[in-house]
Amino acid sequence: MTDAQNKPCIICVAITGSLPTKANNPAVPISIEEQLESTHEAFEAGASIVHAHVRNPDQTPTSDPDKFARLKEGLEKHCPGMIIQFSTGGRSGAGKARGGMLPLAPDMASLSVGSNNFPTRVYENPPDLIDWLAGEMRTYGVKPEVEAFDLSHIFQAVAMWRDGRIPDTPYIQFVMGVKNAMPVDKPAFDFYVETVRRLVPGGEWCAAGIGAGQLTVNEWSVAAGGHART
């Protein structure tokens, strides 16, 4: 049923994320220079996609296009051929600021297509903002990675693909283990995979587990023929 044994696994490295600081882990790369060094190590070790957030000097997340521009320039020089994916997630900015870096035309960008709860708040992705972000991605030739925090987000990605808001076969990432959203659950994971196979034949997908679930979800993903996000 799966071609897990034969096909290369894409490893997507999330070098920084939006939340951890040096107080949580001194190795978290914060400055562009630290991010380039850390990405280069992962690239040498075989990672082929870098999922990037940028930070302010005080370590808080930002969507500042200048910072993304400097990161992209450095990555193109130091990690030639690596696929660059920028985050448009809601922890780094609000409203259209979340997509202010898309004119830099990275290879990919993350795209949330629905709303859900996070540990202490609502992760708000209003329909018109989603459509605007998807439109910017089409304009600048950026391939979305759909972040599926819940089952309906897979259906929404399919609906957007069918009506052209997502031009090519959607690439979907399942996110599990966020408190108050979808937990790390094997039958749900299997149903996610089944749903993508049913609705997006030949579609590629990846999966990420948050915190303690990270390795578990990576193992499920690779075994089922998906890709892995660190």
Place this chain on the structure above:
Amino acid sequence: MTDAQNKPCIICVAITGSLPTKANNPAVPISIEEQLESTHEAFEAGASIVHAHVRNPDQTPTSDPDKFARLKEGLEKHCPGMIIQFSTGGRSGAGKARGGMLPLAPDMASLSVGSNNFPTRVYENPPDLIDWLAGEMRTYGVKPEVEAFDLSHIFQAVAMWRDGRIPDTPYIQFVMGVKNAMPVDKPAFDFYVETVRRLVPGGEWCAAGIGAGQLTVNEWSVAAGGHART
């Protein structure tokens, strides 16, 4: 596998909803008097739960506790034994106003346990509001009907049951067919049922399809041993 053939099907009648007006359908009951008349007809026809919203004289939705009190008084008189369920949904009020009628101690109240997109906006149910509504339901002995607009909402109901925020076996309603949330999809419906059976053994559930999906989802629900919402 199911006891659909032998067990009585609970019919829950949503007499008014939060959105339709007399312009959409002249038969929509708006005043308390019209709601009582309409519920009484459904009660005589076999409905055992009434899911109630109340309206302002201009037909807009409200959470006004005085209106709910008058409705409850009338229902107790005209439909003795009928289970009264008040809506705490976000279309009729904002924040804690959504639960201002819970001290009236209806038998049941709807409870959203996650957030999701609606056709034109985010349906916001922040974690602290959910916990407050669930707490008011415990205080006043109101049984929640969990509104599951997505798969993770079933998991969230289970988590709340396990840690005591929902004291008894959760009663879960699957809602399908809302644009930008979960569509009417048979494999997803089957997986919902499977998930409830796995995580809430013996738990009762019902399902509602919105608009064109209403009869389809009712049929699936009754065939699988669930209850039906009009």
